[in-house]
Amino acid sequence: MREYEAVYILKGNIEAAAAEKIGEKIKDLIVNQKGILLGHRYLGKKTLAYRIEKETRGNYYLVSFLGEGPVLAELERILRYTEEVIRFLSVKVAEEIDAKKRKEEFDAKKIIEPAFGSDSRVEIEEGGSREAR
Amino acid sequence: MMGLGMVGTGRKKACRFCSDALISMDYKEPKFLTFFVSERGKIVPRRLTGNCAFHQRRITEAVKRARILALLPFTASHR
Numbered sequence: 427m428r429e430y431e432a433v434y435i436l437k438g439n440i441e442a443a444a445a446e447k448i449g450e451k452i453k454d455l456i457v458n459q460k461g462i463l464l465g466h467r468y469l470g471k472k473t474l475a476y477r478i479e480k481e482t483r484g485n486y487y488l489v490s491f492l493g494e495g496p497v498l499a500e501l502e503r504i505l506r507y508t509e510e511v512i513r514f515l516s517v518k519v520a521e522e523i524d525a526k527k528r529k530e531e532f533d534a535k536k537i538i539e540p541a542f543g544s545d546s547r548v549e550i551e552e553g554g555s556r557e558a559r
Numbered sequence: 560m561m562g563l564g565m566v567g568t569g570r571k572k573a574c575r576f577c578s579d580a581l582i583s584m585d586y587k588e589p590k591f592l593t594f595f596v597s598e599r600g601k602i603v604p605r606r607l608t609g610n611c612a613f614h615q616r617r618i619t620e621a622v623k624r625a626r627i628l629a630l631l632p633f634t635a636s637h638r
Contacts, residue, residue, distance in 0.1 A: 433587065433628055470589070472631035484629065488587070515627050517586075 429464075429523045430498055431490040434505055434514035438471065438483030439460030445485060448508060452489055452501065461499050462525055464532045477510045490532070492525050572609025576617075584617050586624035589631055597621060599635045 434452075436445055447467055456463045469486035478484070491497065498516055505514045576582055577603070593604050595610075595618050602622050605615045625631040 435628065472630075475589075475626075475632040476629055478629055486628075513628060515624060517624065 427462075427492045427494065427520050427523050427525045429490070429492050429519040429528065430516055430535040431519050432505070432510050432514060432516040433469070433486060433488050433500060435486055436475075436510050437438040437479075437480070437512055438481050438485065438508055439509055442486060444510060445487075448486065448510060451504065454506060455495060455500060456489075456491045456493065459493065461491045461497035462473060464490040464529065465491075481512055484512060490519075492528060508555060535546055574611035574614055575611060576612055576614040576625060584614070586628070587630070589625050592618070592622050592625055594595040596631060600632045631638055
């Protein structure tokens, strides 16, 4: 199994409920495709370095999971046709992962997840009602 | 501190990533990556940063990924 992570950006003015719904859809998708969900996390709302689809701000989300190629293909397909997603990037983190061990590591929070740095261009706004997972 | 520009001093800077393995290099950390990007948004060359080839490649990849996610600009002339 491989480990992948994907960052997707939702429109800046999206409602919390709509964002939650997209998150749930992605989580379900990974499980349905026989992948293992490691984590799904809200990274914050930021000012984009350049405009994307006329948006100047975006809500960043990170999803980490284990799986084979088809899981990723399906995830990318969904992200591509979901209108609220203005940009996404998927990255292969590691090859040939021991799924069980990795899951335990993740759950035990041994994996230190990076936080966005705060500078003038990309400041973090408090998520408010949105929980950071 | 002389900053990144050590040109002409004849001293070879050691790669900071080789000497400190704990520094993480992540495309999701734009604040860190701005250190390796010029004011115009260009990637700073190895001869100025002092990185070794291996770590410069990682930096380059991280910067390019960050650009895709609009964490860093492709150019300074974005509106």
